[in-house]
């Protein structure tokens with residue numbers, strides 16, 4: 197796998213939205229796997245605002261020529277407002293390649309993440325969860341994830357119910373991710389998260405908030421499967437590159453993170 201921005205334009209079939217119902221075989225938007233290199237663009241933390249309609253129009257137009265599929269890694273809106281999701285949906289009209297996405301914590305702020313998902317789903321974005329998606333023979337699985345910290349400092353489910361609930365949120369996300377990964381039988385698999393599965397890619401943020409930026413439990417789930425690469429957001433001041441204990445590459449693709457290609461988004465060639 198290499199990373200780079202490349203030039204040839206392709207227009208594969210639009211992403212097929214996947215329902216949030218019980219786990220099913222991953223939706224496959226291509227009849228047969230493509231043996232060639234697939235250019236996967238990844239971007240998190242768009243934070244679309246109420247009065248920022250059109251902000252991502254140019255970026256989405258550019259992606260049509262630089263990637264075959266776009267992974268959106270959460271915090272797609274700033275506060276999870278309907279108008280923000282609608283603004284993003286309008287900008288997404290300029291994106292002609294398929295897209296898959298997970299939500300971030302900001303998309304939950306107004307208490308209506310389902311509405312944000314619904315609007316983006318209607319705009320043609322495949323919202324991941326327990327159900328995975330396949331494009332050009334590559335499997336995509338994704339969940340929001342949650343905090344909890346890393347390694348031996350990870351928070352345990354001990355003591356007060358609130359502590360147990362905090363830990364359970366990440367465990368529930370891990371279970372959803374596991375269901376999605378188990379349904380994928382593709383040789384190559386990409387995992388989308390909002391929160392980080394490793395400490396490497398939150399380095400640069402204040403150490404005091406590491407526990408709120410991700411959790412090693414996510415990496416434990418990822419390491420049980422032959423995952424090709426992980427992309428996530430959330431840590432705006434973190435680091436671009438990291439890896440899990442088993443060596444699976446992890447990329448922090450939050451919009452503010454400096455990428456190798458000098459763009460807001462990363463492109464992985466898989």
Ligand SMILES: [Fe+2]
Pocket residue numbers: 241243271300302429430432
């Ligand atoms: Fe963010």
Ligand SMILES: [Fe+2]
Pocket residue numbers: 271300301302390429430431
């Ligand atoms: Fe976030």
